[in-house]
Structure formats: structure tokens, C-alpha cells
Amino acid sequence: MTEAPTPLLEPREGIPPVVADEAALAEVVAAFAAGSGPVAVDAERASGYRYGQRAYLVQLRREGAGTALIDPVGCPDLSALGEALSGVEWVLHAATQDLPCLREIGMLPTRLFDTELAGRLAGFPRVGLGAMVENVLGFVLEKGHSAVDWSTRPLPEPWLRYAALDVELLVDLRDALEKELDRQGKLEWALQEFDAIASAPPAEPRKEPWRRTSGMHKVRRRRQLAVVRELWETRDRIAQRRDVSPGKVLPDAAIVEAALAVPGNVHALAALTGFGHRTGRRQLEQWQAAVDRAKALPESELPQPGQPVTGPPPPRAWADKDPSAAARLSAARAAVTTLAEQLSMPQENLISPDTVRRLCWQPPAAVDAGSVSTALAGYGARPWQVELVTPVLVTALSGKDA
Numbered sequence: 001m002t003e004a005p006t007p008l009l010e011p012r013e014g015i016p017p018v019v020a021d022e023a024a025l026a027e028v029v030a031a032f033a034a035g036s037g038p039v040a041v042d043a044e045r046a047s048g049y050r051y052g053q054r055a056y057l058v059q060l061r062r063e064g065a066g067t068a069l070i071d072p073v074g075c076p077d078l079s080a081l082g083e084a085l086s087g088v089e090w091v092l093h094a095a096t097q098d099l100p101c102l103r104e105i106g107m108l109p110t111r112l113f114d115t116e117l118a119g120r121l122a123g124f125p126r127v128g129l130g131a132m133v134e135n136v137l138g139f140v141l142e143k144g145h146s147a148v149d150w151s152t153r154p155l156p157e158p159w160l161r162y163a164a165l166d167v168e169l170l171v172d173l174r175d176a177l178e179k180e181l182d183r184q185g186k187l188e189w190a191l192q193e194f195d196a197i198a199s200a201p202p203a204e205p206r207k208e209p210w211r212r213t214s215g216m217h218k219v220r221r222r223r224q225l226a227v228v229r230e231l232w233e234t235r236d237r238i239a240q241r242r243d244v245s246p247g248k249v250l251p252d253a254a255i256v257e258a259a260l261a262v263p264g265n266v267h268a269l270a271a272l273t274g275f276g277h278r279t280g281r282r283q284l285e286q287w288q289a290a291v292d293r294a295k296a297l298p299e300s301e302l303p304q305p306g307q308p309v310t311g312p313p314p315p316r317a318w319a320d321k322d323p324s325a326a327a328r329l330s331a332a333r334a335a336v337t338t339l340a341e342q343l344s345m346p347q348e349n350l351i352s353p354d355t356v357r358r359l360c361w362q363p364p365a366a367v368d369a370g371s372v373s374t375a376l377a378g379y380g381a382r383p384w385q386v387e388l389v390t391p392v393l394v395t396a397l398s399g400k401d402a
Contacts, residue, residue, distance in 0.1 A: 020074030035065035040170035079106030123344030
């Protein structure tokens with residue numbers, strides 16, 4: 001009979017005071033610079049409440065330094081802390097989620113260990129922090145405050161306790177996962193993945209972000225697309241000025257509703273879902289003005305129905321456009337799925353699905369191990385991925401039986 005996991009209720013040294021001024025920050029920098037071993041790092045954002053994805057609390061823990069909770073509102077520049085931890089391995093859970101907001105405040109690791117990605121590579125079915133801590137270390141984390149408004153000041157004590165506990169066992173989890181990856185012969189693979197994350201440049205700003213409006217698949221005509229764009233951009237300016245989540249200014253569903261109806265005046269707009277009795281006259285007029293701008297655009301300035309395609313077409317169109325490519329993709333997907341199952345990891349961690357699509361759409365002129373390896377590396381695959389998937393992809397691209 002397995003023992004029940006132990007609830008983790010309090011940080012070992014209690015809840016530390018929130019660091020919100022330069023003097024307290026200087027003490028933390030000195031303490032963490034003098035600490036030893038990896039440093040656990042986490043950040044809390046106010047997604048759904050505030051504009052953007054900036055950090056509203058940063059948590060750290062390191063042997064010899066204890067736990068620190070830092071308020072980036074009071075201390076917006078943490079570059080001194082980032083420099084003090086340069087060369088130290090940072091332990092994060094789902095690193096790619098936190099690195100952009102940490103970068104904004106001057107913190108960027110030169111080395112990292114991602115416990116979520118480690119869990120994926122090791123074949124754990126559930127890789128959330130709570131599930132990993134419970135399955136690997138036998139402790140239960142209280143996760144009730146993950147979606148709260150972290151821009152609230154002062155932060156309530158239960159939230160601070162939750163935040164401190166998030167980094168309490170992160171280094172312990174890292175050590176256990178390192179041993180498990182080593183046991184499975186996957187540690188070198190994980191280290192290559194972590195290096196790729198740490199060395200990756202900042203993501204490029206998304207082109208035409210308005211196209212990600214939820215429900216866009218219903219909008220077909222170019223004039224209606226223009227309405228979506230005008231409403232989205234108007235909403236974004238208002239949200240940025242007020243520092244609130246765009247969805248709190250106007251829901252995506254209301255934007256799509258207005259685009260489909262293309263209302264002729266404020267009264268018609270007010271009758272639509274999302275623009276009801278709570279919307280003031282002045283607000284209705286600004287939304288109608290956005291609709292009117294879209295209606296006034298000449299044909300030449302209307303957005304095209306689809307985004308510019310930079311890679312292969314959607315796979316569903318392959319059978320008509322290039323049946324041979326469709327056959328290659330089907331064989332390649334099946335081969336990658338089988339190999340991923342043998343290695344007990346998600347297939348998207350074995351090799352990016354986009355890389356497989358690009359390779360199948362435009363394979364090398366001569367398909368062999370050398371040409372496929374070169375193509376994979378050119379698409380950003382890491383050496384361990386290239387080594388593992390090249391043989392099965394050569395077979396798939398050649399049309400031979402495995």
C-alpha cells in the first residue's frame with residue numbers, strides 16, 4: 001500500500017517579507033550571490049486582469065540564501081540580481097512561460113533546468129508542478145491561487161504562502177528528475193533542450209495579432225475581417241492605456257458578432273451580444289467609429305482572408321495539391337509516433353511537427369541519412385533529435401517499408 005502524499009502547508013523558514021525597495025533588494029542580491037547550487041525561480045503574472053504579461057511577483061530559492069519574494073512594481077530593475085546569478089543554473093517549471101517577463105526586468109539565465117520539460121522527456125503523464133511534486137517527491141502543493149490577480153497590492157498572506165511554496169521544492173524536484181533522466185539514458189537529450197531554451201532569442205512580435213481573435217473561423221468576407229481588425233486595434237489601444245486585459249474591455253465574441261453583422265449605426269450595434277445596456281453611449285460610439293472605418297476602406301486595403309503562408313499548406317490540402325507529399329507525411333507521422341511511444345515521450349518533444357511537415361513537403365533531392373540530418377538541423381532540431389529520428393524519416397521519405 002503506497003503512502004498518502006504529505007500536504008506542504010508552510011515554507012521551511014516561514015513566509016519571507018516582500019522585497020519592494022532598493023535597500024532590501026541589495027540584501028537579496030548579496031545573499032543569493034553568496035548561496036550555493038542551483039537557484040529555483042518562478043514568476044507570477046496577472047493574465048486576464050492586466051494588459052501584457054509582465055511579472056508582478058518573482059520568487060527565488062537557493063541553498064544558503066533561503067526564499068525571496070520580490071515585487072517588480074517596487075523593484076522594476078532586477079538586472080543586478082540577474083548578474084549575480086549569471087553562470088548559476090536556474091530551475092524553472094515551464095521556463096518558456098516565465099522567461100519573457102523575467103527578461104523584461106533584467107533577469108535571464110545562462111543555464112537552466114526546466115522541470116516540466118524534464119517530466120515530458122522522462123515520460124510522466126502529468127507534468128504540472130503540483131502533479132510532478134506529488135508523483136516524484138510525495139508532497140501535495142496547494143494550487144488554489146494560480147489564477148488570481150497578482151497585481152493586487154498588498155498581496156494577501158495566503159497568496160504569498162502559495163508563491164513561496166512554489167519554489168520550496170523546485171531544486172529537490174530537479175535533482176530527482178536528473179537522476180530519473182540519467183537512469184533512462186535521456187539526460188544528455190534534456191541538457192540539449194535546456195541549452196536551446198536558454199540561448200533562444202526573444203520571440204518576434206506576432207504579425208497581425210488580431211487574426212488570433214477567438215471565433216475568427218466564422219468570419220469569411222474581407223470587409224468583415226476589416227471590422228475585426230479595427231475593433232481589435234481600438235480595443236488594444238484602450239486596454240493598454242487603462243492597463244487592463246483586452247478581454248475586460250470588449251470580449252472576442254462581441255468583436256466577431258459585430259464583424260458578422262457590420263452594424264450601420266449605434267442602435268444596431270447596441271442590439272448585438274456584448275454591446276448591451278451596460279455599454280455607455282460614448283463607448284458605443286467609439287466601437288461604431290471603428291466599424292465605420294472598416295466600412296469606408298477601399299477594396300485594395302481590405303485584409304486578405306488567410307494569413308500569408310510561409311511554410312507548407314495545411315496538411316488537409318496535401319492530398320489534392322501533392323498526393324506524394326501527403327503519403328510521405330502520413331508515413332513520417334506514423335514512424336515518429338511509434339518511435340515516441342517506444343521512448344515514452346510526447347511526439348512533439350521528439351521532433352517538432354512543423355519540422356516534419358516542412359521536410360515532407362520539400363524533401364532533399366537525394367534522400368539519405370546525410371541529407372535528412374542536414375535538413376533537420378537546418379530547421380532547428382537538436383543533435384539528439386537528429387540522431388534518433390533521421391533513420392525513421394529516411395525510410396518514410398523513401399517510401400520503403402520499415
